[in-house]
Amino acid sequence: MDLKRGIFYVSLGIFLASPITKKSLIFLGSPTNQTKKLNVKRGMKGAAEMRKHCLAIVWGLAMIGSHALAQPKSDEDVVTAMEQTWVRATAVGDKETVRELLDDSYIERTPTGATRTKEDVLQAPPPSMTSTQDLDDLIVVVRGDTASVTGTNRYRAAPGVTPVDYVFVDAFQKREGVWRIVRSQMARRGGELSK
Template sequence: MKLRPCLVLTLLTLCVAAPRAFAADNDEAVLKATEQTWITAIVNTDRVTLDKLLDDSFVETSPNGQRRSKSDLLLAPPPPPGSTQVLMDLDVHLNGDTAIVIGTNHFKPNATAQPVDYSFTDVFVRRADGWRAVSSQMTRR
């Protein structure tokens, strides 16, 4: 009979922990997909998508130390024609309604140029309608 309360406690613990683990895995996948959507929106100068992904408080710090707001980014010119950006080594760290995504952006300004790698750290917050980027910082490798 003493085994039964232990079994019930174990099952309750699993019922509480399993959804959290699933939610964390799902958030990680969503954030990685959001990063790719963000890069695609920049490449395609898709300001509507960028407006939805970036929080109104968004601030970006470029490799040269320049800071840009959400409105600055929305008004920025498109990347050079023929340039490519490939995200690599994405790592997501979740802490409640805040997430940090670190990775590398492999940028090639044109077909014949040498690629340049930028390490980045993006900070997201969970809003009622999903994850929104609030900060981004890049460093040239």
């Protein structure tokens, strides 16, 4: 959201919370009649007025935040979030999320050189509950309806155990507006990615 719109929302909130006076009624273009007295009370002073202004500012900032949340994410952000979601879903054995992330044509090349399909991945047992995986050094490249992510997956089998780093590359395809993971390849750091 741009700064002008943010200032507008905050100003509008302050105006709406301001006490109504005869001057503000004239400003708003309300009809005035000399023969008719307007019983307009001045707004509350002190703490109550300050509360109104603070609420107005909070309202304005909430409008800024809600507009920012409504902004569409870039393809890079979506693909990066998918990588993180995949790691979390795998760690807790959330096969439904993994099923949604992987394309039906998904193929993986494991560090041992074995090939796995989407169904192989979904049938595999989840990792140990004491293991952790952390992604690092992510590089996301998007070209139209394809994307690739390279990085390091630091796997630790249990607390206190020396972690093992795996370098990986994941390929994504966007079909009908939806990103899916179509290929993956991983190798232990120091090894080579097979061709």
